[in-house]
Amino acid sequence: DWNMEDVMEEEIKTIKALVGPEDHVICALSGGVDSTVAATLVHKAIGNRLHCIFVDNGLLRYKERVRVMETFETDLHLPVTCVDATEQFLRNLKGIVDPETKRKIIGREFILIFDMFAQDLEHKLGKRPNFLVQGTLYPDIIESCPPPGSGRTHSHTIKSHHNVGGLPKDMKLKLIEPLKLLFKDEVRELGKILNVPQGFLKRHPFPGPGLAVRVLGDVTEGNALEILRQVDEIFIQSIKDAGLYDSIWQAFAVFLPIKSVGVQGDKRTHSHVVALRAVTSQDGMTADWYNFEHKFLDDVARKICNSVRGVNRVVQDITSKPPSTIEWE
Numbered sequence: 001d002w003n004m005e006d007v008m009e010e011e012i013k014t015i016k017a018l019v020g021p022e023d024h025v026i027c028a029l030s031g032g033v034d035s036t037v038a039a040t041l042v043h044k045a046i047g048n049r050l051h052c053i054f055v056d057n058g059l060l061r062y063k064e065r066v067r068v069m070e071t072f073e074t075d076l077h078l079p080v081t082c083v084d085a086t087e088q089f090l091r092n093l094k095g096i097v098d099p100e101t102k103r104k105i106i107g108r109e110f111i112l113i114f115d116m117f118a119q120d121l122e123h124k125l126g127k128r129p130n131f132l133v134q135g136t137l138y139p140d141i142i143e144s145c146p147p148p149g150s151g152r153t154h155s156h157t158i159k160s161h162h163n164v165g166g167l168p169k170d171m172k173l174k175l176i177e178p179l180k181l182l183f184k185d186e187v188r189e190l191g192k193i194l195n196v197p198q199g200f201l202k203r204h205p206f207p208g209p210g211l212a213v214r215v216l217g218d219v220t221e222g223n224a225l226e227i228l229r230q231v232d233e234i235f236i237q238s239i240k241d242a243g244l245y246d247s248i249w250q251a252f253a254v255f256l257p258i259k260s261v262g263v264q265g266d267k268r269t270h271s272h273v274v275a276l277r278a279v280t281s282q283d284g285m286t287a288d289w290y291n292f293e294h295k296f297l298d299d300v301a302r303k304i305c306n307s308v309r310g311v312n313r314v315v316q317d318i319t320s321k322p323p324s325t326i327e328w329e
């Protein structure tokens, strides 16, 4: 049990000692708690020699770009460049159905954009940025590469993700990972001391590949992403309205690439099925499915079918992790 004030002071000291007065630091913000807290901490240590980028990959949630940019600019005063790369990502994901291939493509395109950002900065500053901030947490490290004797020997082969080592290796950037010994709840505590808004800190985790791993199959097929955004927003808003958001680790909707028959108004329909998933967890490594009340689920399902065109069936995921993972892909 660490005192977060001390952790913050220590980290700021370490960052100041590491980053020389002529050095520049870059950071990719995902819009999540981890990268935001990491960047805010580094910003506090070195000011505007930090340069952040936020990429809209077209796989974000409803109104997400506008919402997170507002937090970065208005609440945190972080220096952030926002890049809309929707077209580039979706063009490269066209026809791709394999989950790991999706992740690889998204990672690759991200690196290309990030590389360009670093080059632009080099022109502007007259020198190369030489440090990179990453919001790596302790569980990311143990799930990607379990320490010997931890009893976790095979988990790193399950998914090629978790941001560890996900950025260019040939850029010769030294890593700053100020959160690498912390768990999620500790990062939230640290964020609070750094004046990151409570509402932002309490946001559920969101995977780097975004909605690409929540639209099963080809993400560019039809208007899957748009449907998913609307369904997800209704689900999340209902959870918030019911006062349940903070009791849940993650809640989201999944777009299934199948159609089922329904009856809406006096017509038979042949429309999409969406799944709702909500879990409780300590750190994402194991999870239990969350048991909503009957009335809540009934209201949400009705609302979704009544207001989202192209959806006539809502199902709920009632598996825990293990045997399932939290995400569907």
Ligand code: XMP
Residues within 6 Å of the ligand: 103, 159, 160, 161, 162, 163, 205, 206, 207, 208, 209, 250, 284, 285, 321, 324, 325, 326, 327, 328
């Ligand atoms: P799973 O689905 O493996 O997820 O049970 C555990 C936690 O990790 C998140 N997740 C990801 N995060 N890139 C990320 O940055 C990914 O590719 C990725 N896949 C899953 C997931 O949302 C959950 O919090």
